[in-house]
Amino acid sequence: MTNVVVIGSQWGDEGKGKIVDWLSERADVIVRFQGGHNAGHTLVVDGVSYKLALLPSGLVRGKLSVIGNGVVVDPHHFVAEVEKLRAQGVAVTPDVLRIAENAPLILSLHRDLDAMREDAASNSGTKIGTTRRGIGPAYEDKVGRRAIRVIDLAEPETLPAKIDRLLTHHNALRRGMGVNEISFDALHQELSSVAEHILPYIDQVWRLLDEQRKAGARILFEGAQGALLDNDHGTYPFVTSSNTVAGQAAAGSGLGPTALGYVLGITKAYTTRVGEGPFPCELHDEIGQHLSTVGREVGVNTGRPRRCGWFDAVLVRQTVKTSGITGIALTKLDVLDGLDELKICVGYTLDGKEIDYLPASQAAQARVEPIYITLEGWKESTVGARKWADLPAQAIKYVRQVEELIGAPVALLSTSPEREDTILVTDPFEG
CATH class of the missing domain: 1.10.300.10 (Adenylosuccinate Synthetase, subunit A, domain 2)
Incomplete structure (x- = not known):
């Protein structure tokens, strides 16, 4: 049994809400360790939709939920989100919610x-x-x-x-x-x-989590945004203001890095990004529009449309290294249903030279051009698949190609927004 860190392996919006909710049912404690109310999860539990921005998703399931010191807390938004959850019948009390006493306030x-x-x-x-x-x-x-x-x-x-x-x-x-x-x-x-x-919710979170760990609790660390928005390792300066890579789970909670365990990278089967910044695989054609429409690519909290493009294995492979990803949860595979062919970015050209990484330079990031391989698509639907045998052969080939290119195995495969439509390969808590 191990603790699990969940991060987005791209620019966020990879479908972490469903996966975190799926895992939170198996966890005892859920911890937010970075960011603020600038990123959100949508959870659907028993047909009820819950939209969370600041509060840990474990609250919806009555699990001990912790806002770590790495989070910046807007107290006004906190009050509003608590009241909204209570109006939906969720019990929010100090018995199930704690805030790190050393977390900074947004005013x-x-x-x-x-x-x-x-x-x-x-x-x-x-x-x-x-x-x-x-x-x-x-x-x-x-x-x-x-x-x-x-x-x-x-x-x-x-x-x-x-x-x-x-x-x-x-x-x-x-x-x-x-x-x-x-x-x-x-x-x-x-x-x-x-x-x-x-004040009723404040606690010495570092002590609380240490006690929970020693008691054998399963701890789920819930990241916001994505690793490519990390202030150090992302597409700077078009990044967020916190560290979003897996290592921040330790610093942002007060629990030492030896307690982190399995790192699960939530990875969309194509690529999206909200806001400004480089996006080598962005599509401005009918395929990009198809991904946007079928994938319902609109920000949960901001309402901003997401830019869409092909899967970029270069970026995810880099995140696998910077976050020490153990395995990925591949989401939204069903959005690719019906396309005649699919492309995956396997490298870039920069000023005529082939490279296998995203450079740190802002100017260079804007100049890289993707190198693609092309795979045959599939016409059958993958929606609702819950075992490998339910998937079309070409869909399985696509997944295996992704695994090989990024250097990490698929631990979970999501085939619809419904939480039960998930193929489990490896249980991260048993990882």
Whole structure:
């Protein structure tokens, strides 16, 4: 029995919600370890759809759910999401939900700054494509050692000095942007208004998880976004503001890396990305439109359409290495049903030279051209397949080709949005 880290192996939106829910039924504890409410999962349980952005998906199944210190927490969104779940009949109490006391807070000034920067960048043609939810500015304050953290809400006598330090930085930025400064009283009131809603859930998460591990609990670490949006290993600067690779599960939860165990990379059978940035295999033709329409490629939380393209084995192979992926969960295979032929990117050309990796240079990333192999498609439907024998021969050939090219086996294969339509090859918890 082992603990499992779930990450997206591409740019996010790989269908982690279904797989995480499928695994959470087998887990005892579910942990969010990075990101904020800028990425979401849609879970369908007994016909009811739950849309989560910040809260761990284990809550829907009554499992102990933990928001780790690597997450930036918007207290206003936290309250709204808790209330939404309760309205759907989900019990959300401190018995099943804990928040790391050292997690940083996202405040209204972070959302303001995020939006102002994106507006300015849009006007100059240099926008990153953030969700404008304050994630990046909150992480900046964390590493700048001026963040207000969850634990600070429990110590009101220390807040004034921390508010002053935070406003010294933000009001200087606001003056430079020509917008009104934020008053001490306004920020103090904002913090005071959310304290009672957050404080009942705080805990020493590092201790809690260590106790759970020693007691033999199965721990599921639930990542947000995808590894190609990692601040170090992604398509910088078109990335998120946190580390999204598997190693962050240790740093973002306080549980040491020796406890992580199996790393499951959720991998879409084609490639999508939301927002700006390089996308070597992007399709602007009828095939791209087909993938978008059949795959219902729209962001869960943002509503933004996803860009679509062929499967890029170069990128996933690189993620297998940077995240130490043990096996993948291949999702949305059914979206490829009916296509006459399929292509897989196996390398790039850069200025006339063949390469087998995505370069770190932003300029080089924009210049790479994909090298494809072509496979025969299949006309039969794969929807609802629950064993290999249910799959067309060409679909199996496609899956085997993906495994060979990325250097990792398929542990699970998803053939529809329904959680039971999953072919289990290897149980990650037994991995």
